[in-house]
Amino acid sequence: MSEIPKALICVGAPKCGTTWLYHQIKKSDNFNTPINKEVDFWNIYRHSSNVDRGGFKQLPRKVQKLIGLFFRANYFKNYKDDYDVDLFFLDFSPSYMDIKNKHIEQIKKNIGEVKFVLCTRNPAERVVSHLNYSVRMKKFFYLKLFLKDFYYKSRKCRRSTNYSGVYDRLVRAFGEDKVCVIAYEDLFSNAQKCEEKLSFFIGEKITLDTDEVLNKGESRVSVSNDMIKRINQYYYDQARFWEESLM
Structure with a gap:
């Protein structure tokens, strides 16, 4: 028997709408809401790694059971x-955009029924939006402004924009019917269709209130059209994946 009966896991890079979508879905009484939005249970892995270490199966059954309960x-x-x-x-x-195969295997083994929502966004828009967010939050403010023309090539940025890579890993492990792709742009321009798509996928009525917008702010990073073009070229494959996810 799986330890966790049912879970809805949402994967999406910063500024792809995961926080907004979370606040919309958690308004329903038909879900178990975490104390903090980002549980980060599976990719941190420290919680579950002991269960699969080499000598675990050699331990007495009672000890295995105690570790499982922990x-x-x-x-x-x-x-x-x-x-x-x-x-x-x-x-x-x-x-979870950086979730590893070993963590996916843990999810597969320990959750009875799991469904994934993968949030995408135009790569260039996502990168610029995250820079704007950094300005507002003062996160690595001067460094990111100084390196803004190179930031989109950083490992963290590449990892966060690897929509197709995450999708492929999840589909291989769980099947296409367990992964729903939602584009950030559709959450606001096609909210009704998103409601229908999510409700059908999850099996629960989902309502999206587009009047509720998070992370409003006035700070803006000056980004040239040439940089936008370079970002789109750099993430050409991911831009195509995003376009295909649009309704």
Whole structure:
């Protein structure tokens, strides 16, 4: 028997709408909401790694059971005490864009029913939006402004924009019917169709209120049209994947 009955995991790079979508979905009483939005349980892996270490299966069954109970307690402590095992556990995190195959295997082994929502966005728009966010939040402010013309080539940025790579890994492990791709742009321009698509995929009524917008701000990074063109060329394959995900 799987440790965790049902989970809805949302994967999306920063500024792809994962936070906004989380706040929309968690308004429903039909989901188990975590104490903090970003549980980051699977990719951190420290919670579950002990279960699959080499000597685990050589341990006495009672000891294995105790370790399994510890693993389960570690997962459920991220949720409110009144969680319902018959409902999906929500788990939304941008850092899942870097999820490894070993973590995917852990999800597959320990969750009975799991569904994934993958959020995409125009690569150039995502990069610029994240730079703007950094300006507002003062995160590596001067460094990112100084290196803004090279930031889009950084390992972190490449990893965060690798939509097709994450999609392929999830589909190989769980099948196409367990992965739903939603474009950031559609969340606001085609909200009704997104509601229908998500409701059908999840099996629960989803309502999106486009009047609720997060992370508003006035700070803007000056980005040339040439840089936008270079970003789009650099992420050509991901731009095509994003375009195909549009409704």
